[in-house]
Amino acid sequence: MQVGSRTLSSPVPCTNPAWGRSAGQARWKPWSRGPQGQQWSLLTVAEPPAPGICSPGGPPGAAARTRRRSGAGGMVSTYRVAVLGARGVGKSAIVRQFLYNEFSEVCVPTTARRLYLPAVVMNGHVHDLQILDFPPISAFPVNTLQEWADACCRGLRSVHAYILVYDICCFDSFEYVKTIRQQILETRVIGTSETPIIIVGNKRDLQRGRVIPRWNVSHLVRKTWKCGYVECSAKYNWHILLLFSELLKSVGCARCKHVHAALRFQGALRRNRCTIM
Numbered sequence: 001m002q003v004g005s006r007t008l009s010s011p012v013p014c015t016n017p018a019w020g021r022s023a024g025q026a027r028w029k030p031w032s033r034g035p036q037g038q039q040w041s042l043l044t045v046a047e048p049p050a051p052g053i054c055s056p057g058g059p060p061g062a063a064a065r066t067r068r069r070s071g072a073g074g075m076v077s078t079y080r081v082a083v084l085g086a087r088g089v090g091k092s093a094i095v096r097q098f099l100y101n102e103f104s105e106v107c108v109p110t111t112a113r114r115l116y117l118p119a120v121v122m123n124g125h126v127h128d129l130q131i132l133d134f135p136p137i138s139a140f141p142v143n144t145l146q147e148w149a150d151a152c153c154r155g156l157r158s159v160h161a162y163i164l165v166y167d168i169c170c171f172d173s174f175e176y177v178k179t180i181r182q183q184i185l186e187t188r189v190i191g192t193s194e195t196p197i198i199i200v201g202n203k204r205d206l207q208r209g210r211v212i213p214r215w216n217v218s219h220l221v222r223k224t225w226k227c228g229y230v231e232c233s234a235k236y237n238w239h240i241l242l243l244f245s246e247l248l249k250s251v252g253c254a255r256c257k258h259v260h261a262a263l264r265f266q267g268a269l270r271r272n273r274c275t276i277m
């Protein structure tokens with residue numbers, strides 16, 4: 001796989017020393033996801049000038065440079081994605097694991113929304129992502145006025161997809177997701193009724209503390225809500241890539257049909273293996 005100008009090696013083993021010791025954990029091994037594919041790479045992550053300040057276009061020329069240097073050819077599609085969820089469910093951890101392959105045990109509450117601007121190459125096509133990591137919101141804005149009056153909610157109603165995160169060990173955080181999803185459906189902009197919503201059960205590594213059986217949630221989300229459902233562990237980088245590949249698929253990435261085959265290059269997202277352009 002090529003990321004920028006470098007060739008990547010095999011996926012890196014998980015850093016958890018206890019990983020794979022028990023039969024229950026063995027199926028979580030990142031390297032058990034099949035042979036390595038060549039469909040994905042993270043080209044660049046441009047961050048906004050200051051924390052919490054949103055610059056929709058990103059640093060000047062960042063996207064253009066991505067297009068020029070990627071060598072992937074074709075059109076660059078831009079997708080805006082909002083990450084929402086209750087306090088402490090791991091929203092920021094998921095985003096940072098995806099972009100930088102890093103995780104911190106330290107809980108730093110998000111006070112203002114953060115914008116990340118990665119460019120991702122998938123199956124030879126470049127996608128500019130705008131990932132908006134929101135602090136917990138009390139309610140989804142009911143109209144554009146409310147959306148822009150509250151600095152924390154800006155841009156929330158016009159994204160291309162929502163990632164709603166809950167903590168599998170916290171019942172209230174699932175209730176929060178339920179409420180926000182309902183509010184999104186009731187209030188979102190006319191004409192965007194197809195905006196995909198992916199429900200994410202994070203902290204899968206704490207499976208023993210799970211409060212709702214997986215099947216129940218999965219069935220509710222997939223069959224009744226008609227949303228995507230992914231369980232992941234930001235701590236161990238488990239299914240983080242799956243989450244974002246599902247996301248790209250759901251926002252209309254026509255060439256992502258074989259995305260499941262591309263789950264093998266977890267190591268590809270390590271920052272030191274990416275060319276920051």
Ligand SMILES: Nc1nc2c(ncn2[C@@H]2O[C@H](COP(=O)(O)OP(=O)(O)OP(=O)(O)O)[C@@H](O)[C@H]2O)c(=O)[nH]1
Nearest residue numbers: 087088089090091092093105109110203233234235
């Ligand atoms: N065990 C475990 N802990 C996690 C995981 N993801 C996040 N955490 C921890 O959960 C805490 C909260 O993580 P954050 O990423 O700050 O959560 P958040 O949803 O962004 O929090 P707010 O911004 O305050 O809403 C931190 O202490 C993380 O280390 C995970 O997958 N497993």
